[in-house]
Amino acid sequence: DVQLTQSPSFLSASVGDRVTITCRASPGVNSYLAWYQQKPGKAPNLLIFGGSTLQNGVPSRFSGSKSGTEFTLTISSLQPEDSATYYCQQFNDYPLTFGPGTKVAIK
Amino acid sequence: QVQLQESGPGLVKPSETLSLTCTVSGGSISTVAFYWSWVRQFPGKGLQWIGYIHYGGNTVYNPSLANRIVTSLDVSKNQFSLKLRSVTAADTALYYCARGRPMVTYYFDLWGPGALVTVSS
Numbered sequence: 202d203v204q205l206t207q208s209p210s211f212l213s214a215s216v217g218d219r220v221t222i223t224c225r226a227s228p229g230v231n232s233y234l235a236w237y238q239q240k241p242g243k244a245p246n247l248l249i250f251g252g253s254t255l256q257n258g259v260p261s262r263f264s265g266s267k268s269g270t271e272f273t274l275t276i277s278s279l280q281p282e283d284s285a286t287y288y289c290q291q292f293n294d295y296p297l298t299f300g301p302g303t304k305v306a307i308k
Numbered sequence: 309q310v311q312l313q314e315s316g317p318g319l320v321k322p323s324e325t326l327s328l329t330c331t332v333s334g335g336s337i338s339t340v341a342f343y344w345s346w347v348r349q350f351p352g353k354g355l356q357w358i359g360y361i362h363y364g365g366n367t368v369y370n371p372s373l374a375n376r377i378v379t380s381l382d383v384s385k386n387q388f389s390l391k392l393r394s395v396t397a398a399d400t401a402l403y404y405c406a407r408g409r410p411m412v413t414y415y416f417d418l419w420g421p422g423a424l425v426t427v428s429s
Binding site for chain 1: 353354355356357368370371372404406409411412413414415416417418419420421422
């Protein structure tokens with residue numbers, strides 16, 4: 202199975218800060234990785250697929266990139282409504298697997 | 309717009325069968341465009357993919373669960389279902405139905421709100 206690790210597991214940042222979350226895949230997953238945002242009591246919500254393609258309706262402050270087997274989710278200017286847990290998911294191979302999540306809090 | 313909604317018992321006894329149904333509204337499940345899927349989230353928040361069923365008839369399951377799972381489609385009711393047999397406390401989780409959009413395998417572009425299932429006597 203593909204193992205996904207995320208770092209950090211928790212981060213606290215101020216409104217307006219640039220925030221980056223990393224997801225590493227072992228073995229590699231080409232560009233077949235998605236990012237989801239989950240708020241308390243809600244289902245995950247798709248932000249990015251294919252490593253860097255923004256899902257329709259997702260604010261442009263969210264972006265994704267890839268370097269080797271490392272993927273990055275960036276929030277260019279953190280907003281209060283971005284307080285959530287973020288998960289990566291690989292879809293290069295079965296079984297589909299998720300990262301353990303990164304919780305983002307607002308200072 | 310398309311919406312998904314899970315339904316089923318919230319409490320299941322150990323060794324019995326967990327049964328959940330996902331009702332799709334605002335769109336038809338009778339399409340080859342999507343994979344109708346199940347994902348669960350454990351109390352510690354980890355997410356686990358369970359499997360999918362496709363209108364074309366094929367299914368793919370997580371190998372760790374494959375010998376306990378059955379999924380089905382009911383096109384007349386626009387629903388798909390999950391049965392997980394021989395449950396234990398380790399199957400206690402929030403169960404989501406989700407729509408899968410194919411790309412190599414697939415990712416999830418739409419989720420139901422989730423159904424909490426507790427396994428306890």
